[in-house]
Amino acid sequence: MASRSDQHPDHTTTTAQPISATRQAITPELRRWIIKQAQAGYPAPVVLQSMRDAGWDEDVAAEAMEVTLRNHLNALSVQQGQPTAVPVPEPRLDESPAQVDCGDRTVNVLLAMAQPRIVVFGGLLSPEECDALIADAAPRMARSLTVATQTGGEEINDDRTSDGMFFQRGQSPLIQRIEERIARLLHWPIENGEGLQVLHYRPGAEYKPHYDYFDPAEPGTATILKRGGQRVGTLVIYLNTPEKGGGTTFPDVFLEVAPQRGNAVFFSYERPHPSTQTLHGGAPVIAGDKWIATKWLREREFK
Structure with a gap:
């Protein structure tokens, strides 16, 4: 125009x-x-x-x-044949605040992009909370799986070369505290979130560009959506700072978010369609390890 x-x-x-x-x-x-x-x-x-x-x-x-x-x-x-847009999680940034009150912690706003909706937060977790999450998750790590949209189950995907595990919602006082903080930050109910997933990427590990929503055209999507509807938002929290590499990339808008311990990147997608420009990936770790925690937000209560 x-x-x-x-x-x-x-x-x-x-x-x-x-x-x-x-x-x-x-x-x-x-x-x-x-x-x-x-x-x-x-x-x-x-x-x-x-x-x-x-x-x-x-x-x-x-x-x-x-x-x-x-x-x-x-x-x-x-x-034009695209799915109808739905409400999405949204931090309250109308007046361009430098910080957001999350109840038990004040979080910094480092970057905000309107289209696609991407917000980078500083200090969402304390160093002690990051270390505690890693310590709690480390003994339970296994090869990461992805959702199998053909069947509605899970499968190993060669594009995702990390180890991971899931915490159940409210599984421990630490998890409960983090979930309450996220809910207040993004103005989205705790019950609409999947369990917090912790991932570990070793040198050379990556997650190639992908979308987090479930493709409506895939045969297994109807089964997946029964548990809480579509995914409508993603929050990636960095639990450590790798020596080199490991950033979160958004190829459609040529953006890369550097992983810094305690920081997080949030993005939302109002419809399951590439027009949201939320194609993203985890760049290869070049040196050191990378630990992250991911929270996916659903339309409705996730059961």
């Missing part, structure tokens, strides 16, 4: 008349006007400024644009 920042949006509709902030409402007329400006190529900041100039409250204008354009894009996606 071409930029029209050097011009001004069409004021022939609702936004031309100022209106009291106490009476402002997101009307169908306003939605049609916003879509018309987007289709004409006006950037969002230009449209937002036009609405402010016409007397619209900034918060009302921003909400109107966000809701209208999101619903419009979702409708277009469905028309």
Whole structure:
């Protein structure tokens, strides 16, 4: 879409008349006007400024644009044969905070990307919590499996060369505390999360680029979805800092998140489709070991 920042949006509709902030409402007329400006190529900041100039409250204008354009894009996606978008976990970053209160711990916001939705958090876990997770998981590690979408079971996948294990939700006071912290951070119910998985990558180990959602076209997906619906978000927590390599890569947007002990990367996907740009992988570990904990979030209660 071409930029029209050097011009001004069409004021022939609702936004031309100022209106009291106490009476402002997101009307169908306003939605049609916003879509018309987007289709004409006006950037969002230009449209937002036009609405402010016409007397619209900034918060009302921003909400109107966000809701209208999101619903419009979702409708277009469905028309193109994509699955319908669903609600996803979302940290509260509306005011671009440097830190987020997670109840028992304050977490730093290091990076936030809107599309795809990727957020990097600093200090989600303490060094002591990272060490404790590794110590608890180490005796129970086995070759990592992936979900077998052909059957709904599990299988060894040559693209994933790590060892791993799962903790049950609430299995220990440490797990319970971490799960409560994650739920508060991402505003998603604890019961909608799979058990925390700990993975160990030795030198040379990797997980080639993949999607975390379950492909609707695969025959085993219907069986998988019975346990809580689709996956809609992923949180990868780094339990140590490898000497070299081991970053989390997002090939579609040329992003690599460096693994740093206690930090985490979150990303969400509102529909099981490549348009979410959530293709990601674990880059090969070049030197040292890499330990991570992964939390997958489902649409509904995971049983």
